[in-house]
Amino acid sequence: MTVVAGMPASFEAAQIPGRAGLRRAMAAEWTKLWSVRSTMWTLVATVVAVVGLCALGTGTISASEIIDDPTRRSLIGIFLGQLIFGVLGVLVMSAEYGTGTIRATLSAVPRRPVVLTAKVVVFGAVAVVVSEILAFSAFAVGQAILSAKHAVGSKAAAAQRAQQLGVKIPHNIQAVLSTGSASLGQPGVLRAVVGAGLYLAVLGLLALGLATIIRHTAGAISAFVGVVLVLPLIVQALPTSLSNAVARYLPANIGLVMFSTNGVPASREVAYAFSPWAGFALLALYTVVILGIGCLVLVRRDA
Amino acid sequence: MIEVRGLSKRFGNVVAVDDLSFDVGPGTVTGFLGPNGSGKSTTMRMIMGLDLPASGSVTVLGRRYHDLPWPLREVGGLLEAKAIHPGRSARAHLLTLARSNAIARPRVDEVLELVGLSAVAGKRVGKFSLGMGQRLGIAAALLGDPGVLLFDEPVNGLDPEGIRWVRTLCKKLAGEGRTVFVSSHLMAEMALTADHLVVIGKGKLIAETTVADFVARSSHKSVKVRTPALHQLSDALTNAGGTVIADPDGSLTVTGMSAPEVGDLAASIGLAVHELTPVASLEDAFMELTDEAVEFRGGS
Numbered sequence: 287m288t289v290v291a292g293m294p295a296s297f298e299a300a301q302i303p304g305r306a307g308l309r310r311a312m313a314a315e316w317t318k319l320w321s322v323r324s325t326m327w328t329l330v331a332t333v334v335a336v337v338g339l340c341a342l343g344t345g346t347i348s349a350s351e352i353i354d355d356p357t358r359r360s361l362i363g364i365f366l367g368q369l370i371f372g373v374l375g376v377l378v379m380s381a382e383y384g385t386g387t388i389r390a391t392l393s394a395v396p397r398r399p400v401v402l403t404a405k406v407v408v409f410g411a412v413a414v415v416v417s418e419i420l421a422f423s424a425f426a427v428g429q430a431i432l433s434a435k436h437a438v439g440s441k442a443a444a445a446q447r448a449q450q451l452g453v454k455i456p457h458n459i460q461a462v463l464s465t466g467s468a469s470l471g472q473p474g475v476l477r478a479v480v481g482a483g484l485y486l487a488v489l490g491l492l493a494l495g496l497a498t499i500i501r502h503t504a505g506a507i508s509a510f511v512g513v514v515l516v517l518p519l520i521v522q523a524l525p526t527s528l529s530n531a532v533a534r535y536l537p538a539n540i541g542l543v544m545f546s547t548n549g550v551p552a553s554r555e556v557a558y559a560f561s562p563w564a565g566f567a568l569l570a571l572y573t574v575v576i577l578g579i580g581c582l583v584l585v586r587r588d589a
Numbered sequence: 590m591i592e593v594r595g596l597s598k599r600f601g602n603v604v605a606v607d608d609l610s611f612d613v614g615p616g617t618v619t620g621f622l623g624p625n626g627s628g629k630s631t632t633m634r635m636i637m638g639l640d641l642p643a644s645g646s647v648t649v650l651g652r653r654y655h656d657l658p659w660p661l662r663e664v665g666g667l668l669e670a671k672a673i674h675p676g677r678s679a680r681a682h683l684l685t686l687a688r689s690n691a692i693a694r695p696r697v698d699e700v701l702e703l704v705g706l707s708a709v710a711g712k713r714v715g716k717f718s719l720g721m722g723q724r725l726g727i728a729a730a731l732l733g734d735p736g737v738l739l740f741d742e743p744v745n746g747l748d749p750e751g752i753r754w755v756r757t758l759c760k761k762l763a764g765e766g767r768t769v770f771v772s773s774h775l776m777a778e779m780a781l782t783a784d785h786l787v788v789i790g791k792g793k794l795i796a797e798t799t800v801a802d803f804v805a806r807s808s809h810k811s812v813k814v815r816t817p818a819l820h821q822l823s824d825a826l827t828n829a830g831g832t833v834i835a836d837p838d839g840s841l842t843v844t845g846m847s848a849p850e851v852g853d854l855a856a857s858i859g860l861a862v863h864e865l866t867p868v869a870s871l872e873d874a875f876m877e878l879t880d881e882a883v884e885f886r887g888g889s
Contacts, residue, residue, distance in 0.1 A: 297615060297736040297766035305658035306690050314689035321681035322674060386672025389639055390682075390729060393666055394689040396638045396655045588640040 311404035332370040339363030340424035344431040356468040358546040360428020372510040375493030380503040413490040418483035437466030474547035481544035492573045498580030540565035595645035605631045607792040618763045620783030621772035628792035629772040661690040665730030666739040671722030675715025700728040719746030737768040776875040790879035811844045815864035
């Protein structure tokens, strides 16, 4: 750089070691997430709505109703929660495009994979914490209601249903079936509750990935709803043999297995499902692939 | 220091920026002038690594923007007013940017003070006027105390006081030895703010010059003349080959003749002249140059 005679001395920016990397980007994303009021409101609303729905699902049972999986019964509100987590995940990315903030974000941290990673880590961590709080609260409220109502489980009814579907009930589960309410110490119960939270959090990240590809809020939410709600309807309409083969790959069915205790199939589709953790691994793989495509698109497209 | 070399950008079949090369040096305000849609914003976005060039390169301080270790400490950009989440406060917006580039928190309040937004620092940006949005954008650009500043149409939406403030700020920043690159579609504004000019039309470089040279090259010079004998002088000038327009304030604007020619003619027929001022129209010069670019492109 040459300084023309008569010009003022050239400006020297302060030299600081290091660079605007992942740690800084994560700090920025953290501030970004909590400096918009809607984040806290949405999270509180989600917890209230989901726990409320779970309470409704368990509170409305009749005295004669047989509860074949009290854990799943108390977590059924997760299916509402997944929509709200989906919207939150979408907004983490799409709000940047909708408002134009993305240009400020990428001016500050021009290495785009770093920006996406920071968003995934920060939103993912918040989503896991909130969704686990949600799952454990829903479980606690649901079980308290079931036990207060002296809900009955039925070994015989569950066995009959399992036989109809052609599946076997593992021996260690049979004891659970005689009770109408569950406790975390029973086999498969803790796994189901933890699984319910993880399912929600991963779906939130899947939504973030879709939004990175699609960029528009409405479009990304539509795609997300298509994956979790519409796809199952389409699969259900397929011939049974095909439907049975395909259904286990659907996120919604993976989720249902994740928050059910072992052995009692919730529906025909789930009878052919992957085991809870295998399903979760598959769901995580979907999410990684979608986020990977999102990253590629983010790097290649103009901001 | 910004170096643009053979920069091109296409959107579909439309060539937005066409083989553009120019330098922007430190210590002066360089105006980036062109009609709306001539590719100024696209060029600025490419400088900041937001749009990817189809070909060519651009470096800031000798590096690609992407390779700057602390971008906000090297380059400050105001690209769009109010491109900020409406639900976030001005302070929170600046704080997120500060965090990403390890800029100390007190600097946020410092720049808010500098642009006159301290009183509304905690207010949500959605409630800001366009002018306040511009000021916040300028605050964001200044946050990292960078040596290179890019302002895209910074006076849009500002009141006269705000416009003067931006003008003074640009000159002050350049006076500190910084590189200041300011775009506008208004020639008159640039003439007041800038020392150097990069003029583009339809994505192509038309001129890389100083403001003084640009004005001197203007062929559309006119002469303003006042006389009590309005009609007689008007007729005489028309007969001598000049084009005369009667202005509402009672003066005449003459084109096609120089000021001495007008004065000599008035003297030769014994008419009094109360004012004789050569006027260089910057807007005309600008239009003339950009028209040529349009014609050139149309013919190719």
